[in-house]
Every structure is written in C-alpha cells, then in structure tokens.
Amino acid sequence: MRIILARHGETDYNKNKLVQGHTDIPLNEEGIRQGIAAGKKIEGYTIDVAYSSTLGRAFDTARYMLDNSNSEDNKKLAVIKDKRLIEKSYGEYEGVSFAEYGAGLKAGETRGMELDSDAADRVEAFFKEKHEEHPDKTILAVCHGGLIRSFLTQKGIKEVGRGVIVNTSVSVLEYDGNKFELIEFNK
Numbered sequence: 001m002r003i004i005l006a007r008h009g010e011t012d013y014n015k016n017k018l019v020q021g022h023t024d025i026p027l028n029e030e031g032i033r034q035g036i037a038a039g040k041k042i043e044g045y046t047i048d049v050a051y052s053s054t055l056g057r058a059f060d061t062a063r064y065m066l067d068n069s070n071s072e073d074n075k076k077l078a079v080i081k082d083k084r085l086i087e088k089s090y091g092e093y094e095g096v097s098f099a100e101y102g103a104g105l106k107a108g109e110t111r112g113m114e115l116d117s118d119a120a121d122r123v124e125a126f127f128k129e130k131h132e133e134h135p136d137k138t139i140l141a142v143c144h145g146g147l148i149r150s151f152l153t154q155k156g157i158k159e160v161g162r163g164v165i166v167n168t169s170v171s172v173l174e175y176d177g178n179k180f181e182l183i184e185f186n187k
Contacts, residue, residue: 001131002138003173003180004042007145008053008061009034010167017098021090021146024055031167035061038168039068041187048137049130050077053085053144061168062142079142084126087144088119098163119147120154131177157182 009031013020027035042065052062059079066074091112093101104111123143130139145165152158157173157180165186172184 001127001135001175001177002045003127003175004045004047004138004140005148005171005173006038006041006061006065006140006142007148007165007167007169008055008057008142009038009064011057014167019090019093019096019098019101020144021087021094022055023094025057027057027060031057031061032064034168035064036068038065038170039070041065041168041170042069042074042140043071045069045138045140046071047074047077047140049134050074050079050140050142051082051085051126051130052079052142053087053147054081054083055086055144058085058142058144062140065140065142065168082126084122085141085143085147088116088146088150089114090146116150117154119150123147123151124155127175127180128177131175135177152182155180158185 009027011025011031012028013025050062050066052058059081062079066077093111148165149160152160169186171186174181174183
C-alpha cells in the first residue's frame with residue numbers, strides 16, 4: 001500500500017505560534033492557498049481512498065488537495081474522517097505559546113499531554129487496518145504535524161524534530177503490512 005501522508009494548511013494558531021492539538025482551528029487564508037497549491041504535490045498519483053483527521057483544518061486541506069490535483073477521479077473521491085488521525089492531544093498546553101510549551105517540556109511537565117508513543121500506536125493501527133482493506137491501493141491521509149512527527153520517529157521510520165513537518169508537506173511511504181518504507185519526506 002502506498003501512503004501519501006500530508007499535513008494540513010496554515011491556521012492562525014500556526015501563524016501565531018500557538019499549540020493547537022485537538023482544538024479545532026480552521027485554515028486561514030494562507031492555509032487555503034497552501035491547500036489549493038498542495039494539489040500539485042499529488043498530481044502524479046492515482047488516489048484510491050482519501051482520509052483525514054476529524055478536525056476541519058485537515059479535512060478541508062484534503063478536499064482542496066483532491067480538487068486541485070488535475071484529476072477528475074480525485075475530485076470525485078469522498079474524504080473519510082477518522083479519529084485516529086487527529087492531532088496528538090497536548091493537554092493543558094493547547095492554546096499556549098510554543099515558548100511556554102518548550103519551557104514546560106524542558107521542566108518535565110507533561111500537563112496531560114498524550115505520549116508520542118500512544119499517538120504513534122494509533123496511527124500505526126489505522127494504517128494496519130487500511131492495509132488489510134486496501135493492500136494494493138494508494139491512500140491519502142491528511143493529518144497533523146505533531147502526529148506525523150510522533151509516528152515517523154516512534155516507529156523508527158525517520159527521526160524528526162519538533163517543528164520540522166511544514167504546512168501541506170507531503171511524505172510518501174510504502175507499507176507491506178509489516179514494515180514502512182519512507183520514499184519521500186516533507187516535500
């Protein structure tokens with residue numbers, strides 16, 4: 001199974017360097033432009049099934065990408081929301097500045113935040129299920145930067161630092177039901 005893993009477009013929280021997590025912040029004007037432009041990133045792929053997080057910023061980005069990929073087939077696809085693709089929960093850090101978040105982490109304060117390993121496990125479970133359903137297909141999964149970082153790092157696919165996964169970046173993986181192989185990263 002080929003996985004096209006994308007991050008949502010920019011929100012005002014991204015722009016203002018605030019932690020989002022499960023808070024459902026919509027795309028801003030720049031995020032909408034990014035989502036439309038990101039359609040070009042999937043032009044060379046025939047998407048068989050499209051998924052997104054249950055949060056609007058990811059769902060809307062997926063729709064913009066599909067509608068602007070120069071593929072009539074992609075335009076016809078429904079985007080299926082799945083709660084396992086939601087951003088990791090940042091607990092009491094949601095809504096605070098990146099600076100406060102970073103200082104809290106340095107001090108060892110988790111403040112009810114979801115563990116990276118737990119977030120990565122739910123994403124892996126999602127992909128395992130989708131592989132059983134669509135082993136020879138290409139899927140689009142639009143979700144969130146923290147979740148993508150946690151998944152790639154915790155599952156030993158690629159070590160990724162905080163803030164590296166940029167808005168509307170696309171990473172491509174091949175998955176055989178056991179092992180993930182990273183083909184492209186953060187394009």
